[in-house]
Amino acid sequence: MPPTTTLDTLAAARDQLLVRRQRLVPEQLAELAAVPDSVVPSLAALAHEVRLDWCGDTVEIEGILSAKTGGCPEDCHFCAQSSRFDTPVLATPFLDTDQVLNAARETAALGASEFCIVLAVRGPDERIMRRLLDLVPLVHNATGLDVAVSAGILDQAQAQRLAAGGVHRYNHNLETARSFFPEIVTTHTWDERQETCRFVKEAGMELCCGVLLGMGETDAQRLELIAELAELAPAEVPVNFLDPRPGTPLSIRRPLRPLEAIRWIATFRLGLPDVILRYAGGRELTLRELQAMGMTAGINALIVGNYLTTLGRSPDADLTMLRDLGMPIGALSKVL
């Protein structure tokens, strides 16, 4: 049996989130994040209840396309697309329109509701802005999919133009806590990332703001990150786990233990009860046989197919997993 204090902590969190429908305070979340390994399945079960109660049972599927790969001038230490590191990723120019449309059609055929066009750039220049503003309505009209974009740091005017051009969601990750960020990126600041996130919301797009766990951050910094996200209130939080890429400064880090990943999925859900919490890169490597457990630990969305520079498992395997779990597929927006 877990210690009585641990059971009390879980029961108090349950009452607060499910009966009184109030968010947890940071001290409560810190206690929950520190439960022994043997209690992680109970933590996950609570997070699943919270997900069902706050967001419903629907799972959202999204496909992402790396429309311009590699050659990025930034130095994010986890990223194989940075031109500063000697990685196997070859820089390629912006894909042509037919290639983007074909990828979007393949995504739609899987039952997805969202398609994200991702570019490896510091931020979009005018040429990229024009291509995006041309592509977004073409993709939407050809497939019916909501179109998301991830193109780095935006200024306020760019955010407004993308919103007016029909971009449904804009992805810009915080990646990690403000206090850890300078150890991971030196070519831009956490504050610049946060500012882009604010411009996205002010312009009326849904904000998709993800994290990358397993880069050497402490538990306290993961909790700090949850608090920073809670303040930004994104519609969606993609959860990536570090897949150490050859040639990058983080290539020698070891992936998180699978149960540790489940612990943090659950903790993110308990700290962010109403967000779309999406499985993203690195889950196959990190979670291995526990991928279905993540779906019952607070996750309610998936990227299916391949990631930007790494291969995901087959979409069929994910669709089978969702069928086996009895989880319906559909579109989601932030509930509250």
Ligand code: SF4
């Ligand atoms: S994470 Fe984005 S901004 Fe950073 S190096 Fe990679 S592509 Fe560039």
